[in-house]
Amino acid sequence: MMLDDLRFRTRSLLHHSQMENELDEELRFHFDKQVEKFMRSGMSEDEAKRQARLAFGTQEKVKEDCREARGTSFLELTVDDARYAARQLIANPTFALVMIATLALSIGANSAIFSVINGVMLKRLPYPQPERLVRIFLSSKEFPKFSLNPWDFLDFRARNRSFESIAAFTRGDVQLSGEGEPIRLNGFGITSGYFRVLGIQPEIGREFDYQAEVPGNGLQVVISDRLWRTRFGADPSVIGRKVTLNTQPFTIIGVMPRGTEHPGNTYHAVAYGESVDVWWPFSFAGNSNNRGSHFIEGIARLKPGVSVNQAGADMNAVMQQMAREHPNGDRGWTVLVVPLFSEVVGSTRQLLFVLLGAVGIVLLIACVNAANLLLARASARQREIAVRLAMGAPRIRVVRQLLTESLLISVIGGAVGLALAFGGVRALVALLPSDFPRAHDIHVSGPVFLFTLIVSVLTGILFGLAPAMQASRTDPRQGLQHNTRTSTASRNQGRIRSALVIAEVGLASVLLIGAGLMLRTFLNLLHLDPGFQEDHVLTASISLPHNRYNAGELTAQFYDRLAAKINALPAVVSAGAGSDLPWTGYDENTGFTIEGKRPAENEGNHARYHMATPGYFSAMGIPLLEGRLFTEGDNKHAPQVLIINRAMAQKYWPGSDAVGKRVSFDDNPKKDTDWLRVVGVVGDVKDQPNSTAAEPAFWMSEYQSSQPDMSIALRTQSDPRQAADGLRSAIHSLDPELAVADVKSMDQVADASISTPRFTFALVGLFAGLAILLAAIGAYGVIAYTVAQRTPEFGLRLALGAQRGALLRMVLAQSARLAIPGIILGVLLAISFGRVLQTLLFGVRPADPMILASVTLLVLIVSLLASYAPARRAARADPMSTLRAE
Amino acid sequence: MTDRIELPQGTLDLLILRTLQPGAQHGWAISERVQQVSSDVLSIQQGSLYPALHRLERRGWIKAKWGTSDNNRRAKYYELTPRGKKQLEVETEAWRKLTAAVGQVLEGA
Numbered sequence: 001m002m003l004d005d006l007r008f009r010t011r012s013l014l015h016h017s018q019m020e021n022e023l024d025e026e027l028r029f030h031f032d033k034q035v036e037k038f039m040r041s042g043m044s045e046d047e048a049k050r051q052a053r054l055a056f057g058t059q060e061k062v063k064e065d066c067r068e069a070r071g072t073s074f075l076e077l078t079v080d081d082a083r084y085a086a087r088q089l090i091a092n093p094t095f096a097l098v099m100i101a102t103l104a105l106s107i108g109a110n111s112a113i114f115s116v117i118n119g120v121m122l123k124r125l126p127y128p129q130p131e132r133l134v135r136i137f138l139s140s141k142e143f144p145k146f147s148l149n150p151w152d153f154l155d156f157r158a159r160n161r162s163f164e165s166i167a168a169f170t171r172g173d174v175q176l177s178g179e180g181e182p183i184r185l186n187g188f189g190i191t192s193g194y195f196r197v198l199g200i201q202p203e204i205g206r207e208f209d210y211q212a213e214v215p216g217n218g219l220q221v222v223i224s225d226r227l228w229r230t231r232f233g234a235d236p237s238v239i240g241r242k243v244t245l246n247t248q249p250f251t252i253i254g255v256m257p258r259g260t261e262h263p264g265n266t267y268h269a270v271a272y273g274e275s276v277d278v279w280w281p282f283s284f285a286g287n288s289n290n291r292g293s294h295f296i297e298g299i300a301r302l303k304p305g306v307s308v309n310q311a312g313a314d315m316n317a318v319m320q321q322m323a324r325e326h327p328n329g330d331r332g333w334t335v336l337v338v339p340l341f342s343e344v345v346g347s348t349r350q351l352l353f354v355l356l357g358a359v360g361i362v363l364l365i366a367c368v369n370a371a372n373l374l375l376a377r378a379s380a381r382q383r384e385i386a387v388r389l390a391m392g393a394p395r396i397r398v399v400r401q402l403l404t405e406s407l408l409i410s411v412i413g414g415a416v417g418l419a420l421a422f423g424g425v426r427a428l429v430a431l432l433p434s435d436f437p438r439a440h441d442i443h444v445s446g447p448v449f450l451f452t453l454i455v456s457v458l459t460g461i462l463f464g465l466a467p468a469m470q471a472s473r474t475d476p477r478q479g480l481q482h483n484t485r486t487s488t489a490s491r492n493q494g495r496i497r498s499a500l501v502i503a504e505v506g507l508a509s510v511l512l513i514g515a516g517l518m519l520r521t522f523l524n525l526l527h528l529d530p531g532f533q534e535d536h537v538l539t540a541s542i543s544l545p546h547n548r549y550n551a552g553e554l555t556a557q558f559y560d561r562l563a564a565k566i567n568a569l570p571a572v573v574s575a576g577a578g579s580d581l582p583w584t585g586y587d588e589n590t591g592f593t594i595e596g597k598r599p600a601e602n603e604g605n606h607a608r609y610h611m612a613t614p615g616y617f618s619a620m621g622i623p624l625l626e627g628r629l630f631t632e633g634d635n636k637h638a639p640q641v642l643i644i645n646r647a648m649a650q651k652y653w654p655g656s657d658a659v660g661k662r663v664s665f666d667d668n669p670k671k672d673t674d675w676l677r678v679v680g681v682v683g684d685v686k687d688q689p690n691s692t693a694a695e696p697a698f699w700m701s702e703y704q705s706s707q708p709d710m711s712i713a714l715r716t717q718s719d720p721r722q723a724a725d726g727l728r729s730a731i732h733s734l735d736p737e738l739a740v741a742d743v744k745s746m747d748q749v750a751d752a753s754i755s756t757p758r759f760t761f762a763l764v765g766l767f768a769g770l771a772i773l774l775a776a777i778g779a780y781g782v783i784a785y786t787v788a789q790r791t792p793e794f795g796l797r798l799a800l801g802a803q804r805g806a807l808l809r810m811v812l813a814q815s816a817r818l819a820i821p822g823i824i825l826g827v828l829l830a831i832s833f834g835r836v837l838q839t840l841l842f843g844v845r846p847a848d849p850m851i852l853a854s855v856t857l858l859v860l861i862v863s864l865l866a867s868y869a870p871a872r873r874a875a876r877a878d879p880m881s882t883l884r885a886e
Numbered sequence: 887m888t889d890r891i892e893l894p895q896g897t898l899d900l901l902i903l904r905t906l907q908p909g910a911q912h913g914w915a916i917s918e919r920v921q922q923v924s925s926d927v928l929s930i931q932q933g934s935l936y937p938a939l940h941r942l943e944r945r946g947w948i949k950a951k952w953g954t955s956d957n958n959r960r961a962k963y964y965e966l967t968p969r970g971k972k973q974l975e976v977e978t979e980a981w982r983k984l985t986a987a988v989g990q991v992l993e994g995a
Contacts, residue, residue: 004930022952024964026913038910057933065937072946267939734936 004409023066031056031189034619044679060206060393081404088405095377096409099370102510102774103413103459108420109359109767111444111452115425117352118451119442121345125260128199129301133263133340134308135164135297136315138333142606143589145336147267147294150284152322152330153191155299158317162311164302167194171268173247174278175543175739176231184543184741185245188268189282189296197224197301200239200265205239212281221245222254222279245278246546247737264344265297266436269585272344273440290593291329292604292667299340314336328667329591332604344437350839351760357836358429358767361507363455365771366461367625369778370503374406374467375497376785385474388797398472406464414456418449431762433755437583470496495784501775502822504780508768508775509826510833510858516851517834518761524843525754529693531685532582533621536573537713537746538720539581540727542738544708552706556635558700558734559710563615566728569723575714576615578699579707581746582685583753586610593650593669595662605663607648608697611707616699617643619681620712626681627659634701641678646684648696663698676700677763686878689753691843713746720745757764760840772862775822780866783815787870791877799879806874815867816860823856895978898930898938903966903974906948910965912938912955936954939964 031052038048053681056062089096124130138146138154148156153168160166167190174187176215195207212220221243223232232238233400242249262276270276282296304310320734322330378385385398420442432439470493549555559577565574580586593603614630625646635640642663649658669675684694702710716723724743731740751840787794794807834846844851903915905923916939917930941947947970955961966974 011985022962026961027932027936029912029959029961030914030936032959037918053928055932057931062933062936065933069937 008776019070023063026519027062029061039403043837060570064393074590075800076814078404080406081362081401084290084401085405085408089408092377098777099373099409100413100416102366102369102777103410104416105239105415105770106774107410107417107452107455107459108358108424109417109450109770110363110455110790111358111418111421112428112722113352113355114446114451115421115444116428116442117356118445120436120438121352122447123438125263125341125344128157128257130341131339132302132304133165133197134300134302134311135263135343136296136300137336137338137439139336140332141335143539146264146589147331148296148298149291149294149329150282150296151288151291153296153298153679154163154284154288154560154580156315156318156335157191159321160300162303162306162309162314163300164296164303165193165196167191167197168296168298169264169265169298170284171270173739173741174280175247175545176278177247177737177739178836182737182739184541184739185277187245187278187280188265188276190279191282191429194279194299195260197299199301200256200260203257204236205252206578207254213283217241218281219248220251220253220281220285221250222233222256222408223252224256224260224274224277225258225278226274226526236590240664244278246282246543247548248547250280256290263340263696264297267295267297267587269435271434271439272437276626282718285310289329290327291326292665295588300337308337308339336768336847338407348437351756354514354760354837354840355763355767356636358511358764359609361511362767362771362774363459363648365507365774365778367459367506368500369774369781370406370409370459370463370499371467372497372778372781374402374464374492375470375500376781377472378402378467379493382469382474385471389472389474395472397470401462402468402471403464405458406468410456410460410463411453414685415451416460417456418444418452421448421452428763433759433761435756442737443865467498468599493788494782497785498818501778501818502825503777504771504775505819505822505859505863506825508771508821509855510772510829510848511764511768512855513826513830514837515761515765515850516855517844517846517848518757519766520756520844520851521681521840521842521849522761525689525757530582530689531622531683533715534746536718536720537620537715538716538723538727538743539711539713539749540724540731540743541709541711541740542731544710544735544738545578546708548709554634555708556703556764557822559613560632560710562730562734562826563613565726565733566712568614569714569726569730571717572723572726573715573717574615574618574857575712576619577702577712578613578616578620579611579702579710580751581711581713583622583688583749585687587687590665592663593644594667595675596662597652605652607644607695609686610697610699611702611705611710612643612699613702613710616713619715621715623683625681625683626657627678629680629682630699630701630703634679635703638704639672640704642676642698643680643681643682644678644698645682645694645696647694648698649681651696689750690757711742720747731806757842772859775859776862776866777856779815779818779863780870782818783811783867784870784873786814787811787854787874791874794877795879796873797879798877802841804875807877811871813863815863819860819863823859823861826859827852897981898934900974900977901928901930901934902938902942903947903970906964906970907967910953910963911953912953912961912963914961916962916964935941939978940968948968972979 010401012378020373034052035045035048038051039045043051046632089338125133127133136148138148138152140146145678148168150168157166168189169190172187172189174185176183176185189325192208192210192213201224205222207222211217223238224780228238230236232241238252238255241252243252244250256279259274260276261273262270264272300311302308312335318721319330319333319335323333388398388401417813426443429439435457443528542868544555544558549558563575563577566572580588586608587647588609589606590609591606592606612630614632614634617624626649627643630641630643644658652658653661658678658681662680663678664674664676666674678698685697686694712727714720714723714727728740731738796806798804830852837846888974894943901918901920905911905919913935915933917935921929933939939948939950943964946967948964949967950962950964952960953963
């Protein structure tokens with residue numbers, strides 16, 4: 001029984017057109033028989049046919065009922081409806097193209113943004129059981145999120161009860177030499193167990209054991225799959241081979257598999273993904289009571305069943321013990337345990353939601369627009385629909401038919417949109433700020449397809465349902481009359497369409513206000529006084545091999561001679577070297593003691609520490625405010641000196657002269673040589689362009705501290721990039737084995753630091769532009785339609801003596817009546833939802849009157865432009881032809 | 887013309903099955919036959935006849951085949967299936983019981 005039924009349904013579905021023909025034939029046979037019968041009873045053929053038709057009822061209805069009785073109707077009807085819909089679209093290609101193009105753009109934009117969200121936020125991190133991975137930070141009143149001290153880390157490792165494994169890592173690039181020009185590799189020093197935490201086994205070989213952490217045992221290295229393939233020809237016997245890193249022989253003990261992704265780091269950050277080439281063993285050297293310097297980062301894997309909060313409580317209990325044991329260094333700190341996932345994606349979450357909101361609004365506007373176009377077309381199709389209704393088609397069939405049309409449009413739009421998204425995602429990824437997490441995970445993938453499909457279908461229903469319902473309410477009698485312009489239905493429809501335009505103008509205004517805020521933020525950052533002069537500066541970084549330069553004297557000598565060589569280059573104004581460059585995310589800190597001052601309980605003295613050669617400040621354009629800069633004489637044989645920034649002077653010596661004061665890095669300075677004297681105060685440079693204030697910072701003389709890894713800065717008269725070759729050869733003339741890395745102008749560094757606000761502005765601006773364009777199309781559609789309807793009225797008015805200018809103004813005023821409520825709506829929405837933008841803004845409030853006013857003006861102008869052509873048409877109405885027609 | 891009465895709900899299927907008992911018929915003949923036999927009291931609207939035929943076919947009580955009509959035109963003939971015959975018996979029995987019961991109530995009142 002069930003089977004029969006199924007077979008029957010399948011047959012009717014498969015042989016759909018045959019069944020339809022048979023149904024036709026069957027009904028025709030009946031009809032003819034009936035006619036025959038009536039004729040036999042003496043009717044004329046015409047009369048007989050008329051009577052038969054009356055007896056028969058409406059053909060369509062009978063067929064419909066038969067189809068339904070056969071039980072195959074749903075699919076059959078859908079196929080039918082789709083065919084019919086396709087014919088309708090082909091018959092109106094302009095309409096179809098406009099609809100499909102606007103939907104494709106907005107669905108494509110949504111798919112592209114969703115691809116980013118999918119890759120960044122929805123995909124799991126590429127480690128086994130990634131939800132058990134956490135990052136560990138220290139936190140104090142002054143430094144809410146800080147790196148770890150190596151000796152603290154050892155205590156954490158020994159005493160915690162929450163982690164299956166715990167490891168520390170720190171950035172330390174290495175120089176690979178041997179064949180060809182030396183190259184700089186992204187490297188990390190890691191403790192034993194680092195890869196165990198991540199859950200990744202070396203492809204061949206092994207990871208470091210605890211022995212490797214002992215000073216002097218560290219000449220071992222684990223290399224990446226990429227380095228193994230490019231430098232070692234994927235040789236499986238590479239384990240045990242020696243490789244020259246920083247001019248020292250390291251033994252390769254392991255090769256990591258492809259897909260070993262860097263979990264991200266905050267200190268000298270390296271991009272996420274397969275961005276690390278080598279890992280070397282971090283060694284614990286020095287005095288284990290020195291808890292002041294923080295420069296390693298913690299990562300751990302939770303034991304099964306242990307929550308992040310439990311681990312945090314456990315670690316803080318350990319920290320309290322340590323604070324009792326080492327009150328000088330460990331007091332005042334709490335431990336932060338942060339899930340790795342939120343650490344990776346946390347900073348981008350808000351940006352992504354704002355972008356998703358923006359594209360969502362664009363899609364909503366596109367929907368409103370599509371609904372509006374459909375409503376306009378529904379009135380044009382009133383006759384067709386009235387005929388169908390008169391032929392006996394049930395209203396629900398008409399709704400289905402029209403809904404199928406809108407679904408067809410939206411699904412085609414979605415398909416084109418998906419194609420656009422492929423290109424869009426590639427462009428997006430290229431535009432992404434360089435520090436954007438997981439950029440390599442962003443693809444148009446399965447979930448994106450699904451998302452696009454769902455969005456397309458929902459879109460089709462959203463914009464199609466109301467017009468379809470409206471159209472199905474057509475009164476067949478009225479619809480069949482030629483003159484429909486006075487019907488109440490169409491007046492009612494006019495009101496709906498106006499409301500829709502007001503809504504889309506409102507939504508577009510919201511986006512424009514958002515774009516305005518982003519633009520203001522971007523300009524504010526662009527015009528910010530950076531505290532240095534970024535133009536005409538070339539930078540590069542070099543790293544002196546420790547074994548050849550380990551005598552501090554040699555390092556100082558190298559940088560001194562290099563400065564002289566560079567200064568001799570043509571067009572170079574000044575040159576120097578610093579431990580770091582502004583705006584590159586450097587945040588190394590140290591504690592210190594001020595002569596004659598005890599720090600308050602739980603509050604150590606902290607400042608960013610840097611090293612610089614004498615020429616650094618003038619090359620970078622950082623102004624000297626008091627005292628003096630370094631000289632060549634500030635070397636190993638002279639008393640140690642410091643230059644501090646204004647923030648440090650104001651914080652630690654408020655109201656008095658900082659120059660001449662002394663500080664020490666020793667917890668308990670005794671000898672005179674333990675002290676460093678402040679000799680100068682320089683201007684503040686903030687960590688990032690949008691940092692609220694500069695952190696206290698000081699510089700030690702490079703000739704006294706002998707930091708081997710330095711960034712070179714040279715100021716030129718002309719385009720700094722032209723000096724790059726000269727810089728390289730100057731360095732290689734002193735040491736041909738040095739790798740010269742990161743050669744770029746300070747402009748580029750500064751540029752990269754504002755790439756996030758630029759990216760946000762570019763996208764929000766793009767979406768806002770799309771939104772106002774769509775809203776303008778919508779407004780144009782409604783105005784043009786009413787003008788067309790009212791042309792006879794305009795003709796009549798002209799005939800009665802109205803001025804053409806008055807008609808023009810009347811139509812423009814109608815447009816303003818749509819735009820103004822829309823703008824008010826938009827401003828209200830923007831003010832109430834402005835808070836979500838707050839953290840993305842800089843130097844501008846969400847309710848900035850300037851921006852609100854400009855957007856209001858812009859939207860008004862656009863709406864008047866959109867209605868100008870219809871207004872001209874109204875003013876050109878011909879009174880004579882109108883009168884004749886009436 | 888005699889006054890026609892509306893077909894009570896559910897009786898259409900029974901009438902069709904009964905009309906097909908002697909042998910295969912096409913739709914028009916079915917409606918003519920019902921009208922004749924009922925002395926023009928019952929008339930099946932075409933609008934209900936064909937959906938009913940398709941419904942019965944789907945249920946497997948009748949099956950359709952194409953044949954040639956008296957004036958040599960192709961026509962769709964319906965005939966009872968074995969299951970349809972059984973169904974006819976069941977429904978006839980039910981109808982008799984129903985009318986008898988309704989009759990008794992009407993007489994007794």
